[in-house]
Amino acid sequence: MGAAMTARLREAGVDVVLWNRTEARAAGVAAATGARVAATAREAAAAGPVVLVSLADDAACRAAYEGPDGAAAGAGPGTVVADASTVAPRTAVELAELVAAGGGAMLDTPVSGSVPVVERGELTVMAGGEAADLDRARPVLDLLARQVFHVGGHGAGATMKLAVNALVHALNQALSEALVLAERSGVSREAAYEVFANSVAAGPFVQYKRAAFERPDEAPVAFRLDLVGKDLDLILDLAAASGAPMPQAVTNRRVVADAVAAGLGDEDMSVIARHLRGRG
Incomplete structure (x- = not known):
């Protein structure tokens, strides 16, 4: 995300000085964008x-x-x-x-x-x-x-992001389940997704994750599953502190933990569908 932000700003003519915990990554972004690298x-x-x-x-x-x-x-x-x-x-x-x-x-x-x-x-x-x-x-x-x-x-932006991500991760889980349900019941993956993308459920998430769900072996990693787990931990901590019941988030966290334990933590969040396909 930081690399993409740097590229966007440089294209707009903004002078960018960047730093990264991994020096080689900073150097690579700088070489690609013309940004300058800071030592600290x-x-x-x-x-x-x-x-x-x-x-x-x-x-x-x-x-x-x-x-x-x-x-x-x-x-x-x-x-x-x-x-x-x-x-x-x-x-x-x-x-x-x-x-x-x-x-x-x-x-x-x-x-x-x-x-x-x-x-x-x-x-x-x-x-x-x-x-x-x-x-x-x-x-x-x-x-x-x-x-x-x-x-x-201060803190309200962070709170709102966790609320948004609670919804995003719930959509990811629901979409994965619905797709596997259709596949297991004899409908092709592509046909099922075409219907999803043109149904009442066809929000932006369904649209922009289409390639990741239809062709998981080709799509790049956009949001790692281990970071989904991190988000859900933050979401559930905030829910506990505020007294907000979130049974869906609890279920999502359990499924993500199972998938990460199966070695899928570095995969895109859409890998939940593959994880569910492998379960009986």
Whole structure:
């Protein structure tokens, strides 16, 4: 996702300074896009005034922000950090406090959309934080997004992303089950998916995951299954804290755990269909 964002911004003529925990990855993106590489997260953040962050989980975010070479140390007055990572709302609040302690401002700005959506500049951004800070970040976010929703204060963007992903992961499970049901009952995969794609259930998720479900051996990995498991853990933690009953998410988490245990963690989330095909 970070590589796709860099490419999109560079195509728009934006100067980008990037940093990655894996130096070789940063170098590869820089070579492909013309971005510059920073030696540390602090150096990258200091290049502001808008800093985009996209990392895998809470632990990766904390490691990138904290310490003398962390992003928070580089995000001084006049800098706004827009973090697109999917993390716990409490983590988003704590990172915002860390950035504020150094004089900078932070927004939790997780996104909905895959790499092709980034490439078209059609992400949906869910922003939590101060409205004035969001206004300062908009010139960059608007290059990446079709819609930017300000949903509340710090942590609200992270909360909304977990709610969205709860729905996305439920759709993935339901679509996998329905497809396998049709196949096991004698309808070809392609015929079944054609009907799904033209039925009342034919939302954007059904459309853009079509290749992954119909030709799983050819489609690239867009959302790893182990990250689905991470999301569902965050979702269920938030549900427990807020008292929200989520029986569907509990079921989805169990199925994902079974599939990851079967060695499918690095596969695309659509691999749930293959996992179900292998069960009696």
